[in-house]
Amino acid sequence: MTEDTRADVLTTVQDVLRESLRMGEEPIEPDDQLDLLPGADSVRLMRVVSQLERHFDIELDDKEIRDARTVADLVALVRTAMDGSA
Template identity: 40%
Template structure:
């Protein structure tokens, strides 16, 4: 199990970038936190939902649909994951 102290924002950002890159068949090095998810090369709704599903399984969390669709950028998705992993859902 992952503890709050063991899961850093950097780790969440790294894993999120890896999952996005793998799903879209691009290099994680090409990704920037400010990148708009829907504008990434090869991105479509199904591929992005697969990424979200992998993130949910990775950290054993479940995201609210409204929160998922509200995340426009990679950074916003990382923040969403971070809040769920830490249990701080007041900001979502």
């Protein structure tokens, strides 16, 4: 995966979170805790995961998703799944 692609994953995750949680243009940082983002709840976060799986054509492991605490954790899961499907 190129560095551009790696940066695109972070941007896409941030965009999907912002849209799904209806955060507008509020900044989302990699070290932000997923469950503390405004509007976050388990249902909305699962929708985020589903959208990311469709967008990147990947499948994320349920246990790993539950263990993801931060935006960076979620980005890492997506990147790992992309590397595995390449």
